[in-house]
Amino acid sequence: MEVKLNREGAVFRARRDGPGEVTVLGTGDLAHPIAVTRLPDGSYAVETATGRHHAEAARDGETVWVRWRGRTYRFEMDRGRGRARDTGSGLASPMPGQVLKVLVAVGETVEPNQPLVAVEAMKMQLEIKAPHAGRVRRIMAAEGAQVAAGAPLAELEEAP
Amino acid sequence: MFRRVLVANRGEIALRVMRSLEEMGIESVAVASEADRDAPHALAAVETRVIGPAPVSESYLRIDALIDAARRSGCDALHPGYGFLSESPALAEACAKAGIVFIGPSPEAMRVMGSKTESRAAMERAGVPVVPGFQEAGVDDEALARAADTLGYPVLIKASAGGGGKGMRTVREPREFASALDRARSEARAAFGDDRVYLERLIARPRHVEIQVFGDRDGNVFPVGERECSVQRRHQKVLEESPSPVVDPDLRARMSEAATAAARAVGYRNAGTVEFLLEESGEFHFLEMNTRLQVEHPVTEMVYGVDLVAAQVLTAAGEALPFGPGGLFPRGHAVEARIYAEDPAHGFLPQTGRVLRLRFPVRPGVRVDSGLAEGREVGVHYDPLLAKVIAWGVTRDQAVDRLYGALAETIILGVVTNVDFLMDVLAHPAWRSGRLHTGFLAEHFPAWRGPEATPAEVVALAAEASVRTAGRSGNDGRAVPPTPWTALGDWSPGGGR
Numbered sequence: 001m002e003v004k005l006n007r008e009g010a011v012f013r014a015r016r017d018g019p020g021e022v023t024v025l026g027t028g029d030l031a032h033p034i035a036v037t038r039l040p041d042g043s044y045a046v047e048t049a050t051g052r053h054h055a056e057a058a059r060d061g062e063t064v065w066v067r068w069r070g071r072t073y074r075f076e077m078d079r080g081r082g083r084a085r086d087t088g089s090g091l092a093s094p095m096p097g098q099v100l101k102v103l104v105a106v107g108e109t110v111e112p113n114q115p116l117v118a119v120e121a122m123k124m125q126l127e128i129k130a131p132h133a134g135r136v137r138r139i140m141a142a143e144g145a146q147v148a149a150g151a152p153l154a155e156l157e158e159a160p
Numbered sequence: 161m162f163r164r165v166l167v168a169n170r171g172e173i174a175l176r177v178m179r180s181l182e183e184m185g186i187e188s189v190a191v192a193s194e195a196d197r198d199a200p201h202a203l204a205a206v207e208t209r210v211i212g213p214a215p216v217s218e219s220y221l222r223i224d225a226l227i228d229a230a231r232r233s234g235c236d237a238l239h240p241g242y243g244f245l246s247e248s249p250a251l252a253e254a255c256a257k258a259g260i261v262f263i264g265p266s267p268e269a270m271r272v273m274g275s276k277t278e279s280r281a282a283m284e285r286a287g288v289p290v291v292p293g294f295q296e297a298g299v300d301d302e303a304l305a306r307a308a309d310t311l312g313y314p315v316l317i318k319a320s321a322g323g324g325g326k327g328m329r330t331v332r333e334p335r336e337f338a339s340a341l342d343r344a345r346s347e348a349r350a351a352f353g354d355d356r357v358y359l360e361r362l363i364a365r366p367r368h369v370e371i372q373v374f375g376d377r378d379g380n381v382f383p384v385g386e387r388e389c390s391v392q393r394r395h396q397k398v399l400e401e402s403p404s405p406v407v408d409p410d411l412r413a414r415m416s417e418a419a420t421a422a423a424r425a426v427g428y429r430n431a432g433t434v435e436f437l438l439e440e441s442g443e444f445h446f447l448e449m450n451t452r453l454q455v456e457h458p459v460t461e462m463v464y465g466v467d468l469v470a471a472q473v474l475t476a477a478g479e480a481l482p483f484g485p486g487g488l489f490p491r492g493h494a495v496e497a498r499i500y501a502e503d504p505a506h507g508f509l510p511q512t513g514r515v516l517r518l519r520f521p522v523r524p525g526v527r528v529d530s531g532l533a534e535g536r537e538v539g540v541h542y543d544p545l546l547a548k549v550i551a552w553g554v555t556r557d558q559a560v561d562r563l564y565g566a567l568a569e570t571i572i573l574g575v576v577t578n579v580d581f582l583m584d585v586l587a588h589p590a591w592r593s594g595r596l597h598t599g600f601l602a603e604h605f606p607a608w609r610g611p612e613a614t615p616a617e618v619v620a621l622a623a624e625a626s627v628r629t630a631g632r633s634g635n636d637g638r639a640v641p642p643t644p645w646t647a648l649g650d651w652s653p654g655g656g657r
Contacts, residue, residue, distance in 0.1 A: 003623040007614055014623035022620040034620040042517070044624065046617050055617070057625035058516035058573045064622045065516060070568035071611045072580050075622045095509040096540050121510050121540045124394075146540065149512070 004078035096149045097121025099141045117153045162237045166230040169241030171531030174201035180469035189233040193219035214541045237261040246452040263476040269426040273449040286425035291445040293360035319348035320356040365597040366437040371419035375429040382485035383416035390596035400456035401495040405594025462494035462552040493559040494552045501544040504581035510544045516574035521566035525552040
């Protein structure tokens with residue numbers, strides 16, 4: 001069974017031949033099975049050329065986290081179902097937080113860099129600014145609402 | 161001595177305070193918001209009072225709720241920790257009115273030091289060097305512009321009622337002054353309802369060095385060494401150490417003298433910290449005094465072998481300290497790393513998530529102060545500080561090596577943290593050589609990224625872990641929408657532990 005994983009814009013593919021036996025694909029002649037053992041405490045041991053080494057990995061929803069040799073890696077699972085949402089001119093919250101203020105109205109014409117929505121989280125305030133001139137098509141943010149990172153806040157129509 | 165103390169805080173500092181109380185044979189009562197019912201600090205006390213919903217303004221910042229919790233649980237004292245209401249004279253006064261001892265300084269000392277303008281004036285009277293500046297009530301914009309010329313550019317315009325960088329403007333040239341003043345005033349008016357400003361000379365590449373001071377029950381004020389906290393992002397510290405790599409005995413004596421003079425000027429009792437900007441020339445200037453325990457107090461505790469929280473409690477109870485000005489001997493070096501839920505690759509923005517895996521380092525010379533537990537959500541309501549890892553060594557190099565190793569051993573999966581970033585900072589030659597200033601991160605790490613390469617082992621681990629959804633059996637009440645993927649379940653026959 002094949003697994004596709006995205007990290008920082010790159011796609012990685014691996015084939016799971018059996019429990020704990022994984023071949024990383026796309027590495028040409030170097031492709032060989034890597035033995036990964038799940039330990040009783042939920043962490044992992046990985047077989048490398050230099051021996052078995054300890055590692056941590058865990059999945060939450062569509063995100064897979066790995067800690068290996070003092071570095072942390074985060075992957076998004078790729079189901080190949082065209083999951084990528086085309087947000088068009090949608091503007092998303094850069095962080096989870098609370099919508100502090102909606103600074104524009106639907107139909108309003110805005111200048112580039114004009115603040116549209118203010119979001120606050122953990123002592124920080126951020127303004128989501130217009131990336132280009134245009135007209136506000138839709139506002140999804142409600143003042144006082146909690147939003148997740150990546151939640152769409154508003155949509156802009158490009159100026160003709 | 162007190163019988164029961166209300167710990168009016170959450171997270172790592174609440175637990176840290178409770179540990180000292182326990183060692184002293186004092187019972188701890190915790191307070192928790194509804195979101196924190198099962199938080200580690202709420203489960204560690206002999207009694208826990210739920211004081212309101214998750215938002216801090218409805219729970220941890222409510223003086224009436226805290227006093228009520230202290231009364232109902234029969235507490236005779238209250239420890240505020242840091243942050244929240246720790247520097248609120250109103251809380252200290254409310255405690256006094258309710259017959260509860262506030263473990264901290266007097267409301268009057270807090271009030272003076274809490275005001276930028278009043279503390280500055282008090283320091284000038286006490287002969288403590290302040291940043292050269294101009295502060296006079298009721299002068300017009302032209303007089304301010306003339307004062308800026310006299311001070312010399314670049315100058316800083318700061319809001320009198322200010323804090324957190326709001327209403328603050330750097331002006332590099334005289335012709336920019338008028339418009340910068342306008343913007344500073346309007347920002348200050350919007351943020352504080354008060355558009356008064358004052359001027360300060362801009363100090364180039366300063367270090368942030370602070371002196372820990374302590375005022376005992378008899379009114380003796382003495383210093384407990386310095387901490388250097390120059391490595392900051394968004395005006396917040398991330399790495400702190402004691403001693404400072406550049407403070408020699410002579411400079412330490414002079415800074416300590418100034419710090420104790422500052423504390424004496426307000427009749428200070430209990431633990432406090434006097435912050436200074438230190439110039440390359442060795443000149444130093446009073447920045448502010450924090451009238452509470454600092455986040456970074458553990459580095460002082462490790463180097464001096466003292467328990468500052470226990471000392472706070474003893475002093476508030478009117479008891480003598482086990483150490484005094486003549487009984488403090490520094491040994492070695494300690495460095496603290498603050499682990500935050502934040503993304504160093506994207507402007508240090510706060511991050512949220514569920515802690516899937518959590519493991520802290522166990523090694524010689526390392527202390528961990530944490531308020532985290534596996535399976536808990538890191539949410540938007542509270543400060544993103546997750547834990548502090550502190551390492552001690554005979555030399556600075558040993559302390560730094562130990563801290564690096566300790567961070568490499570630290571596992572927090574499920575939330576983006578600054579752990580890997582801090583490791584890279586600790587390994588940087590400029591950090592190693594101690595060439596620090598408050599713009600250190602902006603200069604050396606303007607665009608940090610995580611690991612570029614993705615080793616095959618990592619992909620194999622991710623592929624293997626991807627077949628297991630982390631247990632959702634917790635009581636977080638969040639349903640997981642079924643997907644064809646989760647329906648597949650665990651691929652390994654007989655596995656799925």
